[in-house]
Amino acid sequence: MSAADKPKGATRGAVPDIDDLATRILNGERRALARAITLVESGRADHREATTRLLDLLARENRQSLRIGLSGTPGVGKSTFIESFGMMLIAAGLRVAVLAVDPSSTRSGGSILGDKTRMEHLSREKNAFIRPSPSQTHLGGVGRRSREAVALCEAAGFDVVLIETVGVGQSETVVSEMSDLFLLLLAPAGGDELQGVKRGIMEMADIILVNKADGDLKPAATRTCADYAGALRLLRKRPQDPDGYPKALMVSAATRDGLEAAWDDMQMLADWRRENGHWQRRRGEQARYWFGEDVRQALLARLETPWAQGRMADLSEEVAEGRVTPAAAAKDLLAGLGVG
Amino acid sequence: MSAADKPKGATRGAVPDIDDLATRILNGERRALARAITLVESGRADHREATTRLLDLLARENRQSLRIGLSGTPGVGKSTFIESFGMMLIAAGLRVAVLAVDPSSTRSGGSILGDKTRMEHLSREKNAFIRPSPSQTHLGGVGRRSREAVALCEAAGFDVVLIETVGVGQSETVVSEMSDLFLLLLAPAGGDELQGVKRGIMEMADIILVNKADGDLKPAATRTCADYAGALRLLRKRPQDPDGYPKALMVSAATRDGLEAAWDDMQMLADWRRENGHWQRRRGEQARYWFGEDVRQALLARLETPWAQGRMADLSEEVAEGRVTPAAAAKDLLAGLGVG
Numbered sequence: 001m002s003a004a005d006k007p008k009g010a011t012r013g014a015v016p017d018i019d020d021l022a023t024r025i026l027n028g029e030r031r032a033l034a035r036a037i038t039l040v041e042s043g044r045a046d047h048r049e050a051t052t053r054l055l056d057l058l059a060r061e062n063r064q065s066l067r068i069g070l071s072g073t074p075g076v077g078k079s080t081f082i083e084s085f086g087m088m089l090i091a092a093g094l095r096v097a098v099l100a101v102d103p104s105s106t107r108s109g110g111s112i113l114g115d116k117t118r119m120e121h122l123s124r125e126k127n128a129f130i131r132p133s134p135s136q137t138h139l140g141g142v143g144r145r146s147r148e149a150v151a152l153c154e155a156a157g158f159d160v161v162l163i164e165t166v167g168v169g170q171s172e173t174v175v176s177e178m179s180d181l182f183l184l185l186l187a188p189a190g191g192d193e194l195q196g197v198k199r200g201i202m203e204m205a206d207i208i209l210v211n212k213a214d215g216d217l218k219p220a221a222t223r224t225c226a227d228y229a230g231a232l233r234l235l236r237k238r239p240q241d242p243d244g245y246p247k248a249l250m251v252s253a254a255t256r257d258g259l260e261a262a263w264d265d266m267q268m269l270a271d272w273r274r275e276n277g278h279w280q281r282r283r284g285e286q287a288r289y290w291f292g293e294d295v296r297q298a299l300l301a302r303l304e305t306p307w308a309q310g311r312m313a314d315l316s317e318e319v320a321e322g323r324v325t326p327a328a329a330a331k332d333l334l335a336g337l338g339v340g
Numbered sequence: 341m342s343a344a345d346k347p348k349g350a351t352r353g354a355v356p357d358i359d360d361l362a363t364r365i366l367n368g369e370r371r372a373l374a375r376a377i378t379l380v381e382s383g384r385a386d387h388r389e390a391t392t393r394l395l396d397l398l399a400r401e402n403r404q405s406l407r408i409g410l411s412g413t414p415g416v417g418k419s420t421f422i423e424s425f426g427m428m429l430i431a432a433g434l435r436v437a438v439l440a441v442d443p444s445s446t447r448s449g450g451s452i453l454g455d456k457t458r459m460e461h462l463s464r465e466k467n468a469f470i471r472p473s474p475s476q477t478h479l480g481g482v483g484r485r486s487r488e489a490v491a492l493c494e495a496a497g498f499d500v501v502l503i504e505t506v507g508v509g510q511s512e513t514v515v516s517e518m519s520d521l522f523l524l525l526l527a528p529a530g531g532d533e534l535q536g537v538k539r540g541i542m543e544m545a546d547i548i549l550v551n552k553a554d555g556d557l558k559p560a561a562t563r564t565c566a567d568y569a570g571a572l573r574l575l576r577k578r579p580q581d582p583d584g585y586p587k588a589l590m591v592s593a594a595t596r597d598g599l600e601a602a603w604d605d606m607q608m609l610a611d612w613r614r615e616n617g618h619w620q621r622r623r624g625e626q627a628r629y630w631f632g633e634d635v636r637q638a639l640l641a642r643l644e645t646p647w648a649q650g651r652m653a654d655l656s657e658e659v660a661e662g663r664v665t666p667a668a669a670a671k672d673l674l675a676g677l678g679v680g
Contacts, residue, residue, distance in 0.1 A: 052667040059665045148667070284660035291659045294670035295652070299639045299679065312635070319631045320624035325399045327392040327488070330634035339639065 015039075015050045022057040025156050028095075030129055033156045040148045041134040043141075055148060058155035064283075065097070065154045065161045066270055069179030071172050071201065076187040077211045079118035081253040082162060086122040088259050089160055095127045097153040101146045101165040101175050102133035129158065141297055143174040147290055150178050176204050177289050180279065181266055184208045186228070188220035203235060206246050207265060213250035214257065225250045240278040245269055302337050311336055355379075355390045362397040365496050368435075370469055373496045377471060380488045383481075383644075395488060398495035404623075405437070405494045405501045406610055409519030411512050411541065416527040417551045419458035421593040422502060426462040428599050429500055435467040437493040441486045441505045441515050442473035469498065481637055483514040487630055490518050516544050517629050520619065521606055524548045526568070528560035543575055546586050546609060549602060553590035565590045580618040585609055642677055651676055 016035060024032035040051050072078045086096045098119070122128045134145055146163070153161045163179055165171040176182050184205040202208075208228045213221035228248040235246075247265065251258035273279040302308060315329040324332075356375060364372035380391050412418045426436045438459070462468045471489065473482070486503070493501045503519055505511040516522050524545040542548075548568045553561035568588040575586075587605065591598035613619040642648060655669040664672075 052665070052671055055665045056668050059662070062662065151665075284662070287659045287662070287666050288656045290666040291656060291669045292652070294666050295643065295673055296640060298670060298674050299642060300636060302639060302679075303635065312632075316628045316631060319627045322399070322402065322624070322627070325392070325395045325491075326627055326631040326634050328396050329631045330638060331392055333635055334638050339642075 015046050018050050018054050018057065022054055022155075025058060025152060026061060028157045030156075033129065033152055034131070036152050037131060037149045040152065041145050051148065055151055058151065061155060063154050063157060065150075065158050066266075067150060067154075067161045067163060067178060067180045068266065069163045069165070069172075069175040069182040070185060071165050071175065071183070072185030072211075073166060076185045077253050078164060078166075078185055081185055081209070081211060081251070082164065083119040083122050084253045084256050085259055085263070086119070086128060086162065087125070088256065088263065090122075090125050090127050094159040095129075095157060096122075096125075097129040097131070097156075097158040097161045098122070099131050099146060099149055099153065099161065099163050100133040101142065101163060101171055129153065129156075141301075143177070144290065144293055144297060146174070147178045172201050172204060177286050180270060180273070180282070181206045183266075186210050186224065187212055188217045188224045202231060205232075206241075206269060207262065208232065208246065208248040209251050209258075209262060210248065211251055211253055214252035214255045221250050240273060240282065242269070242272045242276075302339070308333070308337060355386050358390050358394050358397065362394055362495075365398060365492060366401060368497045370496075373469065373492055374471070376492050377489045380492065381485050391488065395491055398491065401495060403494050403497060405490075405498050406606075407490060407494075407501045407503065407518060407520045408606065409503045409505070409512075409515040409522040410525060411505050411515065411523070412525030412551075413506060416525045417593050418504060418506075418525055421525055421549070421551060421591070422504065423459040423462050424593045424596050425599055425603070426459070426468060426502065427465070428596065428603065430462075430465050430467050434499040435469075435497060436462075436465075437469040437471070437496075437498040437501045438462070439471050439486060439489055439493065439501065439503050440473040441482065441503060441511055469493065469496075483517070484630065484633055484637060486514070487518045512541050512544060517626050520610060520613070520622070521546045523606075526550050526564065527552055528557045528564045542571060545572075546581075547602065547605060548572065548586070548588040549591050549598075550588065551591055551593055554592040554595045554597065561590050580613060580622065582609070582612045582616075642679070648673070648677060 016039070021032055021036055025036055036051075036054060039047050039054070042048070042051075070078065070082070072081075082098055086098065089096050117123075119130060123130050131149065134142065150161055150163060163175050165175045172182075182204050184201060184207075186208060188210060208225075210221050210225040210228065213225070225248050232246050232248060238246075249258060249262050249265065251262055253259075270279070273282070303312065311333055315324070315333055318324045319326055319329045356379070361372055361376055361379075365376055376391075376394060379387050379394070382388070382391075410418065410422070412421075422438055426438065429436050457463075459470060463470050473486070490501050490503060503515050505515045512522075522544050524541060524547075526548060528550060548565075550561050550565040550568065553565070565588050572586050572588060578586075589598060589602050589605065591602055593599075610619070613622070643652065651673055655664070655673055658664045659666055659669045
């Protein structure tokens with residue numbers, strides 16, 4: 001993988017020829033894919049326009065990848081897992097894309113997710129495509145842009161799209177809305193730490209993977225896996241699961257033990273969902289969700305212009321000092337936006 | 341308190357004379373207050389316009405109540421607490437308003453909060469004003485309307501405004517954004533149930549009240565209170581707290597034991613915050629927050645017209661069936677709204 005995967009500033013210039021770009025993406029050209037993702041991440045209105053047309057052209061082919069969401073807090077070994085799991089898929093003849101969704105990347109000034117130096121072998125494979133999380137220039141848009149990047153990877157013919165996130169804010173929910181399967185990666189821990197996992201994430205997970213099940217940590221991993229298997233049994237049965245799912249498994253990203261078995265389980269679950277209508281139904285629900293999000297974000301984007309930001313800051317001061325009520329200040333701003 | 345506190349359909353007619361309404365509210369006329377709250381809850385554009393002007397007129401007087409947020413799950417005795425605590429405040433010569441914030445009231449077809457029949461004595465007091473949660477006719481607006489109802493109660497000269505909620509969704513956050521103090525009411529429980537309280541709420545609470553500290557439950561209440569006191573000590577110290585706060589106390593709404601002591605603590609905390617600048621700073625931050633919310637809600641309100649709702653439903657179907665991409669459907673809807 002070359003530096004050309006993310007051509008810096010490439011979209012500062014003219015809008016690319018969309019028909020040509022679509023053809024090249026459908027041909028699986030990585031540079032075209034990278035270019036298109038940069039276009040998706042742009043805040044410019046003409047880029048947005050072009051993106052919409054591009055996605056429409058690509059959607060006609062209706063190509064589907066297996067989209068796997070992967071969450072885990074720092075330290076559980078996400079990068080090592082993606083490296084090992086990705087290499088295993090590539091050895092099986094599959095093409096693998098890795099995207100990162102990191103709503104915190106503005107604050108940290110750059111994402112640690114999707115860092116290619118942490119996926120040394122995978123990042124050199126011609127059948128792998130790794131893209132870090134975009135930096136957030138616009139509020140609330142990270143989800144939409146990531147979702148559209150996933151759609152581009154699907155059009156480019158990747159068999160598996162891994163979407164990596166950390167448990168920050170609503171990031172797991174956002175990732176689950178663009179995934180077919182959702183994996184939660186955990187490290188071995190004492191049983192009393194089980195409560196540290198948010199209930200909402202437990203309910204989202206299709207497969208819990210207890211990583212680092214090797215060497216000294218093997219006994220702890222075995223206990224942790226049993227604890228989570230027990231916790232999963234307490235959750236309400238979901239219609240989209242066959243018997244035995246969601247499940248907890250042990251893996252070792254370092255020794256690669258358990259990765260094949262985990263992949264078998266993922267495929268089994270995906271097949272069952274396809275055969276029982278859950279796959280297509282969920283994809284439909286997700287499309288509805290993103291339609292609603294697109295509309296809401298577009299309306300709220302009017303607050304992101306320099307004029308709106310400046311006026312909001314001024315009015316906020318007046319409101320905080322009690323010189324004007326929130327309602328009157330809102331009316332003032334909205335009139336300035338031509339919405340009043 | 342008479343049925344006139346919530347004149348049904350009163351705002352279906354003409355917009356009332358706002359100057360006259362403001363004068364009557366400032367004179368403490370309960371019917372005027374009830375009328376104004378109904379106006380605040382209305383979704384009509386001309387009512388919104390009138391509300392903004394009314395709030396502006398009233399804000400010039402800069403009257404402040406002690407606004408106390410109160411959260412607790414069903415069964416902890418919230419209504420009994422409000423009845424006993426409210427009667428105690430009234431016996432001390434204070435005027436008390438009770439408002440309810442219930443984001444779930446659409447689904448349940450009416451709020452169980454602020455139910456006057458559960459506050460039998462308080463609801464008959466001339467110095468008390470009780471108003472149930474508005475039913476949600478508009479998405480996302482329940483917070484703003486409640487916040488403005490609080491401002492109306494302040495203008496009407498109530499000394500204390502109690503804002504009651506249950507722990508549904510974001511309701512505690514919404515209530516804390518309109519409160520000076522935040523109380524969490526709990527029932528006695530086994531120590532292992534402590535984890536059932538969401539961490540976010542613990543961090544929001546200024547005073548935790550363990551209710552039902554009477555009779556057979558007294559020992560359990562004592563243990564529960566000690567458990568929560570211990571848990572509060574583990575939380576990070578907040579700048580807005582003097583030594584010893586946040587704290588956990590035992591009360592019995594039934595026997596009224598501990599209510600006077602709890603009220604003393606609330607006043608002490610409020611005084612300290614006033615003297616140390618935290619009170620005014622927090623009020624300023626809250627005003628900023630509501631200004632931002634007002635603006636966002638006004639922008640999103642464009643999706644609530646019958647036309648927008650119908651068009652969104654149609655496009656959602658097409659999106660779910662894969663006949664159009666979310667981005668293209670969003671563009672279509674936004675063009676129809678004149679936003680594109």
